[in-house]
Amino acid sequence: VLPLLENLYIEQQGGTADSALGRLHCVLLSLLGFLSEDSSFIQACLPLTVEQPAWLNECRVNSLRLSDLLAVVLVRVAVRLMSVSGSIDFYVLSLCLGILANCVPELRDMHSYTARRLLILYELLFKRYRRAFSLEVDASLKRHRRIISPSRSLSSSTSSASSASSASSSSSSCTSSALSSSTSNPASSSSGGASSSSSPAGTTRTPSFLCHWEICFQAVLLMLHSSCFQPLALAQNPHLLYAMLQQHHLFELPRHESTREPLLALSFLAPFDEVHKVVAFFHDQVENVEQQDQGMEWDAATVLDFLLVLLQRWNLVFKNNDDSTTSTARDTEDPDESR
Numbered sequence: 001v002l003p004l005l006e007n008l009y010i011e012q013q014g015g016t017a018d019s020a021l022g023r024l025h026c027v028l029l030s031l032l033g034f035l036s037e038d039s040s041f042i043q044a045c046l047p048l049t050v051e052q053p054a055w056l057n058e059c060r061v062n063s064l065r066l067s068d069l070l071a072v073v074l075v076r077v078a079v080r081l082m083s084v085s086g087s088i089d090f091y092v093l094s095l096c097l098g099i100l101a102n103c104v105p106e107l108r109d110m111h112s113y114t115a116r117r118l119l120i121l122y123e124l125l126f127k128r129y130r131r132a133f134s135l136e137v138d139a140s141l142k143r144h145r146r147i148i149s150p151s152r153s154l155s156s157s158t159s160s161a162s163s164a165s166s167a168s169s170s171s172s173s174c175t176s177s178a179l180s181s182s183t184s185n186p187a188s189s190s191s192g193g194a195s196s197s198s199s200p201a202g203t204t205r206t207p208s209f210l211c212h213w214e215i216c217f218q219a220v221l222l223m224l225h226s227s228c229f230q231p232l233a234l235a236q237n238p239h240l241l242y243a244m245l246q247q248h249h250l251f252e253l254p255r256h257e258s259t260r261e262p263l264l265a266l267s268f269l270a271p272f273d274e275v276h277k278v279v280a281f282f283h284d285q286v287e288n289v290e291q292q293d294q295g296m297e298w299d300a301a302t303v304l305d306f307l308l309v310l311l312q313r314w315n316l317v318f319k320n321n322d323d324s325t326t327s328t329a330r331d332t333e334d335p336d337e338s339r
Helices: 002-013 018-036 039-045 066-083 090-106 112-167 169-183 186-201 205-229 238-246 266-292 300-331
Strands: 049-051 063-065
Touching (some): 002 018, 039 066
16 A cells, blocks of 8 residues: 555656646556455554655654555645646546545544544535535526516516507507517527527536536545444544534535525535534533633643543443434334244
């Protein structure tokens, strides 16, 4: 694994051409993707600790677990892909996020640097997806206004025609002849059809653009959701919870400025809301204790110690829920099937 990560890191850091860089990323990420699909791969990487490689120059730590190093390099590749100018290679980005989605929920005792880098990736994808969704909402509102405005003009012309007909019969005949000539004119109808067909043509890129960011954001959102709700996953990753609390504003539901509608797909609302409730619960607990003990100095180590106490209660809640679910399923089981 280390030679694969070294080549990913060095080639992505160097000045390789974009096409060659994309092909190399595809090959290396495909190999890591095949490995990450094996459930025993991450379990084998978890106990392995490596000294900081000489090629890793973005953080200074004495040692890292191989699983943390894998996540750090993949996050770096994904962030660099999104920061390049021009078009983004969404295929390579989806490969990178797919490997992270396979590996991150299985990580235990995550390093603090790894947790911070994961939240940076989440922030970037969240902002890109929110902006793409907002652009799609704005485009749909513009199309809606274009549909409504001709109907209003038609109703106003109809009302004026009726008032003109009540005034004099001669003006009514002139209005009816004008309407018949305008509807029978093929040039005007063809021009109207061209204008209506040209309006969605300017926004044809928006749905596909939104779809790409939707897939990417879904991967990182479900990654954090699995890390929160898998048994013992959150309790064994206090640094991930600490990083999520530092960026708790990123887990508030975004809304459109004018319509106030949620800037999230319907399929994202449930997992996003569940992660938000977890972050809000721990954030409120820390704030309540800070307000009660105002004379106490709350540094990072103190907050982590308090989070460990809260996470022990979190494990008990999970254990009780699992026991109640098992007993309920046993009680509702068919007696014939049980026999």
